[in-house]
Amino acid sequence: MTQTSASAALDTLSRVFGYDSFRGDQAEVIDHVIAGGDAVVLMPTGAGKSLCYQVPSLVRSGTGVVISPLIALMHDQVEAMKAVGVRAAFLNSTQDSAERAEVEQAYLSGELDLLYVAPERLSNESTKRFLENGEIALFAIDEAHCVSQWGHDFRPDYLALAELAERWPTVPRIALTATATEATHKEITQRLSLGDARHFVASFDRPNIQYRIDPKGEVRKQLLSFIRSEHQGDAGIVYGLSRNTVEKTAQFLAENGIDAMPYHAGLDARVRARTQARFLRDEGVVIVATIAFGMGIDKPDVRFVAHIDLPKSVEGYYQETGRAGRDGLPSTAWMAYGLNDVVQQRRMIDESPGDLAHRRRLSAHLDAMLALCETVSCRRVNLLGYFGQKSDPCGNCDTCITPPESWDGTIPAQKLLSTVVRLDRERNQRFGAGHLVDILRGKRTDRVGQWGHDSLTTWGIGTELSEQQWRGVVRQLLAQGLLAVNDDGYGTLVITPDSGSVLAGERVVQLRREPERVASSRSGGG
Numbered sequence: 001m002t003q004t005s006a007s008a009a010l011d012t013l014s015r016v017f018g019y020d021s022f023r024g025d026q027a028e029v030i031d032h033v034i035a036g037g038d039a040v041v042l043m044p045t046g047a048g049k050s051l052c053y054q055v056p057s058l059v060r061s062g063t064g065v066v067i068s069p070l071i072a073l074m075h076d077q078v079e080a081m082k083a084v085g086v087r088a089a090f091l092n093s094t095q096d097s098a099e100r101a102e103v104e105q106a107y108l109s110g111e112l113d114l115l116y117v118a119p120e121r122l123s124n125e126s127t128k129r130f131l132e133n134g135e136i137a138l139f140a141i142d143e144a145h146c147v148s149q150w151g152h153d154f155r156p157d158y159l160a161l162a163e164l165a166e167r168w169p170t171v172p173r174i175a176l177t178a179t180a181t182e183a184t185h186k187e188i189t190q191r192l193s194l195g196d197a198r199h200f201v202a203s204f205d206r207p208n209i210q211y212r213i214d215p216k217g218e219v220r221k222q223l224l225s226f227i228r229s230e231h232q233g234d235a236g237i238v239y240g241l242s243r244n245t246v247e248k249t250a251q252f253l254a255e256n257g258i259d260a261m262p263y264h265a266g267l268d269a270r271v272r273a274r275t276q277a278r279f280l281r282d283e284g285v286v287i288v289a290t291i292a293f294g295m296g297i298d299k300p301d302v303r304f305v306a307h308i309d310l311p312k313s314v315e316g317y318y319q320e321t322g323r324a325g326r327d328g329l330p331s332t333a334w335m336a337y338g339l340n341d342v343v344q345q346r347r348m349i350d351e352s353p354g355d356l357a358h359r360r361r362l363s364a365h366l367d368a369m370l371a372l373c374e375t376v377s378c379r380r381v382n383l384l385g386y387f388g389q390k391s392d393p394c395g396n397c398d399t400c401i402t403p404p405e406s407w408d409g410t411i412p413a414q415k416l417l418s419t420v421v422r423l424d425r426e427r428n429q430r431f432g433a434g435h436l437v438d439i440l441r442g443k444r445t446d447r448v449g450q451w452g453h454d455s456l457t458t459w460g461i462g463t464e465l466s467e468q469q470w471r472g473v474v475r476q477l478l479a480q481g482l483l484a485v486n487d488d489g490y491g492t493l494v495i496t497p498d499s500g501s502v503l504a505g506e507r508v509v510q511l512r513r514e515p516e517r518v519a520s521s522r523s524g525g526g
């Protein structure tokens, strides 16, 4: 049995897909599913998850039903399959009833190898009854982490997929994802009733990607200098959070001779399609995008991924950086991150709709992201550890290459926190980080004069640190939970339950020494 299914799989691989051998766990996964077993597959982006269900769908009799939330990609996926002679189709909300009827007819007559279905279709009883009238080779549940309520990408429709096991007990199911912490992995197993499945967990390490995180200054200049000095003429993706940032950054890069284009959901679909096509076809195009760009794009030679705003979760960051260097050649994941990112994201969480549990979840995601940014040890060890995988310091990330010194920041922390306490007494007032730093450094601004803050006992007691260094202290205290942003929408800083022990001198505060910001100071004025 195994012998014949293995050779059938290999035959399909070369005949249909034109490859000579399987990679990593592919062969084992495929054998197992062809034999009728359930599987949970955790593999990083680019490892080749699709073949894990495409090949068994072709080898087993019947149609492979692929459940994917990426409706926008279904058309392309189906076209790619058709191009190699696989009989594929999809069912989703973008179709009219005639198109749908045609696909349904093909399925019922056994003329489809693969049928891509949007998850919300499967919560319909009518869809399930329709599927029952044909022969199903397997169910592939792609982006399976969407079933996790704790995850960063929860889709309620995924919960209904648990029913597949009861309704089709003999049809093998394979759940796949490129992003799963141990907790998410457990949730996938439990919620999709995959208790008897075999688990295939590949290493999430991408050794050819160098991870680096710099303190944020004039971020566009930093980005330009990064691209010019290390990736001139290379293809890359730059991620920013807002459309405005994306537009401005693309323009700035273009004005400075980089072949850069913006990409976000606000642009016309045709413009987006053209941008994407240029990125795939031409060499050295840099796309500046919101997170809407990159899913399902298979470009092997993306040499760098840059984040100019802090991503909302480690899962998201890891997925996005994973788009670099799929060809295995050296690539860079570069990020700039600063105090404002923390303040802004805390504020967005406070203002986000949804219940307390939801906001706690967002907060936990942000905290994990901050821990990665502020770590004084290997970035890769931190990243892989987040996904439950142990590793040794990598030698290929910024903290391995230039180990950051840590320093005893207890006294500056005390100075800062006691200023926060003093300002907090002026109940109705709202003072953000900038004003705090002005007080500590004894800078006479209009606001200082207006509020008489030059008479505070902490006025001018912090001249030992530069403004930039103070902002670093504020940011790190926020990241360590020793300082918090009030939910008043103004970014007012407040102390936390843990601040007391610092003020009382019972707790030592270790801080990461920031590198000098070479890029922005060299490029001078403006």
Ligand code: ADP
Binding pocket: 019, 020, 021, 022, 023, 026, 043, 044, 045, 046, 047, 048, 049, 050, 051, 178, 298
């Ligand atoms: P994932 O879904 O895990 O991100 P894909 O399934 O899109 O990855 O595969 C990534 C790329 O690797 C695709 O271009 C695919 O054709 C290629 N690939 C996958 N498996 C193999 C293999 N065994 N041999 C050669 N190329 C492969």
Ligand code: ZN
Binding pocket: 377, 378, 379, 380, 381, 393, 394, 395, 396, 397, 398, 399, 400, 401
């Ligand atoms: Zn490292």
